[in-house]
Amino acid sequence: MTTLVQIQEIEKSFPLSGSDTYLALKGIDLQIRKGEFISLIGHSGCGKSTLLNMIAGLDLPTGGTVLVDGEVVRRPGPDKMVVFQNYSLLPWLSVRENIALAVDEVMPDLPKAERDAVIDDHIAMVGLGPASHKRPAELSGGMRQRVAIARALAIKPKLLLLDEPFGALDALTRGNLQEKLMQICNEHALTAVMVTHDVDEAVFLSDRIVMLTNGPGSVIGGILEVDLPRPRQRLSVVHHPSYYSLRSEIIYFLNRQKRVKQWQAKPHKVLARHGLEKVNLDLGFVPLAACAPLAVAQAKGFFSKHGLDAVQLVRETSWRGVTDGLVDGTLDAALMPSGMPAWMTAGGHGGPPLPVVSSLTLSRNGNGITLARRLADQGVHNVDDYRRYLLSHQREPHRLGIVHPASMHNLLLRYWLASHAIDPDHDVHLQTIPPAQMLADLKDGSLDGFCIGAPWLDRAQADGHGFTVAGDLAIWPGHPGKVLGVREDWALAYPNTHIALTKALLEACQYCAEPSHWGELSELLSDRRYLGMKKEVIWFSETGADGSSTVPHHLFFGKGVNRPSRSEHLWILTQLARWGEIPFPRNYVEILERICAVGVFSTAARELGLDAVSYQRGPIELFDGRPFDVDHPIDYLNAVSVHRDFSVAEIALGAPRPLAG
Amino acid sequence: MTTSTNSTSSRSDRSPTGLPLWWKQTRKAFLPPLFGIGGFLLFWQLSATLGLTKLAGPLSLFTEERTRELLFYPFFDRGGLDKGLFLHAMNSLSRVALGYTLAAVVGIAVGIAVGLNKALDRALDPLFQFLRMVAPLAWVPIALVLFQNNQPAAIFVIFVTSIWPILINTAEGVRQIPQDYRNVALVLQMSNRNFFTKVLIPSALPYIFTGLRISIGLAWLAIIAAEIVMPGTPGIGFFIWDAYQNSYVSDIILGVIWIGAIGLLLDRLMVWLQNRIAAGQ
Numbered sequence: 050m051t052t053l054v055q056i057q058e059i060e061k062s063f064p065l066s067g068s069d070t071y072l073a074l075k076g077i078d079l080q081i082r083k084g085e086f087i088s089l090i091g092h093s094g095c096g097k098s099t100l101l102n103m104i105a106g107l108d109l110p111t112g113g114t115v116l117v118d119g120e121v122v123r124r125p126g127p128d129k130m131v132v133f134q135n136y137s138l139l140p141w142l143s144v145r146e147n148i149a150l151a152v153d154e155v156m157p158d159l160p161k162a163e164r165d166a167v168i169d170d171h172i173a174m175v176g177l178g179p180a181s182h183k184r185p186a187e188l189s190g191g192m193r194q195r196v197a198i199a200r201a202l203a204i205k206p207k208l209l210l211l212d213e214p215f216g217a218l219d220a221l222t223r224g225n226l227q228e229k230l231m232q233i234c235n236e237h238a239l240t241a242v243m244v245t246h247d248v249d250e251a252v253f254l255s256d257r258i259v260m261l262t263n264g265p266g267s268v269i270g271g272i273l274e275v276d277l278p279r280p281r282q283r284l285s286v287v288h289h290p291s292y293y294s295l296r297s298e299i300i301y302f303l304n305r306q307k308r309v310k311q312w313q314a315k316p317h318k319v320l321a322r323h324g325l326e327k328v329n330l331d332l333g334f335v336p337l338a339a340c341a342p343l344a345v346a347q348a349k350g351f352f353s354k355h356g357l358d359a360v361q362l363v364r365e366t367s368w369r370g371v372t373d374g375l376v377d378g379t380l381d382a383a384l385m386p387s388g389m390p391a392w393m394t395a396g397g398h399g400g401p402p403l404p405v406v407s408s409l410t411l412s413r414n415g416n417g418i419t420l421a422r423r424l425a426d427q428g429v430h431n432v433d434d435y436r437r438y439l440l441s442h443q444r445e446p447h448r449l450g451i452v453h454p455a456s457m458h459n460l461l462l463r464y465w466l467a468s469h470a471i472d473p474d475h476d477v478h479l480q481t482i483p484p485a486q487m488l489a490d491l492k493d494g495s496l497d498g499f500c501i502g503a504p505w506l507d508r509a510q511a512d513g514h515g516f517t518v519a520g521d522l523a524i525w526p527g528h529p530g531k532v533l534g535v536r537e538d539w540a541l542a543y544p545n546t547h548i549a550l551t552k553a554l555l556e557a558c559q560y561c562a563e564p565s566h567w568g569e570l571s572e573l574l575s576d577r578r579y580l581g582m583k584k585e586v587i588w589f590s591e592t593g594a595d596g597s598s599t600v601p602h603h604l605f606f607g608k609g610v611n612r613p614s615r616s617e618h619l620w621i622l623t624q625l626a627r628w629g630e631i632p633f634p635r636n637y638v639e640i641l642e643r644i645c646a647v648g649v650f651s652t653a654a655r656e657l658g659l660d661a662v663s664y665q666r667g668p669i670e671l672f673d674g675r676p677f678d679v680d681h682p683i684d685y686l687n688a689v690s691v692h693r694d695f696s697v698a699e700i701a702l703g704a705p706r707p708l709a710g
Numbered sequence: 711m712t713t714s715t716n717s718t719s720s721r722s723d724r725s726p727t728g729l730p731l732w733w734k735q736t737r738k739a740f741l742p743p744l745f746g747i748g749g750f751l752l753f754w755q756l757s758a759t760l761g762l763t764k765l766a767g768p769l770s771l772f773t774e775e776r777t778r779e780l781l782f783y784p785f786f787d788r789g790g791l792d793k794g795l796f797l798h799a800m801n802s803l804s805r806v807a808l809g810y811t812l813a814a815v816v817g818i819a820v821g822i823a824v825g826l827n828k829a830l831d832r833a834l835d836p837l838f839q840f841l842r843m844v845a846p847l848a849w850v851p852i853a854l855v856l857f858q859n860n861q862p863a864a865i866f867v868i869f870v871t872s873i874w875p876i877l878i879n880t881a882e883g884v885r886q887i888p889q890d891y892r893n894v895a896l897v898l899q900m901s902n903r904n905f906f907t908k909v910l911i912p913s914a915l916p917y918i919f920t921g922l923r924i925s926i927g928l929a930w931l932a933i934i935a936a937e938i939v940m941p942g943t944p945g946i947g948f949f950i951w952d953a954y955q956n957s958y959v960s961d962i963i964l965g966v967i968w969i970g971a972i973g974l975l976l977d978r979l980m981v982w983l984q985n986r987i988a989a990g991q
Binding site for chain 1: 888890891894896897899900904908909912913
């Protein structure tokens, strides 16, 4: 396919009063192929309409160029026809006259009879034959927009530009018009660019969705390829497995933009008090049973006890929000999967490597692998049954859900599958989905199973849609679950705050580990600020909610539970490299030294009088009994039978330096 | 008004037909103004009869023989300035027609130019705002000096009084052309000529008509002023002035009634034109 539109390094600024300028867009680069349908999505004021106007030539960029069919766009023209949001019909002309105006203007050389035929064809195409003599004021909004579309298409543009074309219409009319537009675009192989606010509209219509960040200085925050097969039907498209992940991707992006905007709107002064460098902290977490220490530290006043009297817990819907929050500095610290510090430090999140420090392991265990109930009904009761099932049902897509590539769930699930001769990338398809979506997908059958933590795995069981095929105790008892993570530069800038935070959370962990507190924890976490679930599904004992058992489901506190462990992070590095998430760092010793803030932990534990917890754990050994030799990680990696191609590379982190300002 | 009467009649239990129905439907529209006008005339007549004022009452139109003749015979022409009131009015109207047409042509043309060109607008707007505040009567001496002749001077006074609302409204109408329409023209790469005839004029038309309607009233006001000050030209203004010189009070009243009636008719005419031409917007 050939490129029709090339947008190169576009920048647009508007003059403000005085000599100031407002930078609306910068560094926008986009290629649009012939026949492609592109949506521009973003919050109000992100410059998406400005971008459209620049493609149309109604507005000129202050930097960069737009090429349509190889020609620089300098002025508007009928080859780049625009369908405006408010229809822009001339009210003194009838439907037919409005379309005729455009056709007569653009095709003056065509004989009158042919022009008339073009006009009539397009009126019929949008189904407005009976209304062709009516004036716009006599038509409904949907009909007016159909006239505008007919007028645009009648002059045979190379490129159709739509500026929130259906924004002002009711849902039913909008749906009908979207289908009509898609049908027309398919039939005529039109190239179109549409500005929209509507996530579903974007997913339904587009080949690619361009997401713009907030202004000033909006950039392309991401481009999504919509892999839904065409022709698309409104009702069936929502059942496609990609639909919801695309949708949640966009919604995640928009929410993220909103959060950044809100964060920027607040003043962010560093409050130093009580000898601590910063006491106003934004702590990110994802609603899980393992977030209990954070909730307890807040509710029981452990933060304030250690001088952190302005801590705010920020609930993220996915781990991605935590990663992005640390990258852009909107979060001070976060509860994160134990693989995330190593993953981010090695640059697994896609940006430049960002050293992340962990001074505390907050929880261990509490995870499990769930398979769908319908598999059990077909005789799948253990992993060997599942392998046979996969072999006999090869043509079906076998999706398994994980919450994040760097989470222990992913690594354990992959390790478990691979040990049972199921290649986690070839035999099944591992997909990152938010937990709530996993339950829904498991229920409607588009997911074979998933590996997540409590309370989600218990809920699948309780709802009767899934069963636990392997608990984490059967895979790696005592594996690290969630850790506390901060940026290295943050830790260096606020060392006393870091220790205070570690102390507060370590004390909270101790509180969470006490069986007599579990009822209270369930109650606390059931609150809307945290999990927002019934407290009956949130439990902390291994046997369930009956309250009598004191065998813990999660390990929050104890000997060797909380101390950050270099060997565990090393094991995680090997596994991330094994599955191609990161190259294995040749300088892994340096990286581990920087990830594990053992000194911070030891200071915190000593000052709390909890010296006993700082003993190191024994060697790492998973259910298959293969020993992990911490001195030869590459040998360990080479010895496994199933792995992706991985490279060993030096990961340049630069010298540690504190956060500026 | 009509809808409210309709709904009242449909709500009543008895449904009259024919003449009673017509009366039922129209009495609300006609009775109040009838009472208002009747009351006013009665009060006027009473105050004149009782000698509260020197002004003759409305009945003097019929009681004074000269006035009665003028009232019933508007078309006579004894040559010179001794004409029926219809002919006087026609003289005035033709002057108005000339001055007003001139004002409309110049006003619309300049209005469009000013509306399209911001620099021109900024240059001329203070001047227009100033000139439009000058009363018609104040223009008379200037006009007389300028033209040295009653007839063109009278036309100039009408022109200069009635041009401003047309000009200012046209300019506003052009400025108010929605950006959407301009964008459509831009995207279609319309020629200037087509933009002018197919977008600009139709879009500004309601504004232009508003200006024209305000101006016709002003033009009619101006002609009376001009003729009163410039005697010796046949016209309704002169007629009133002449009657005043001769103390024919009832003639003055008749003249005033003619002026009011013609003014009203002109205004209705413009409304009718507006509805016909600029309909659907």
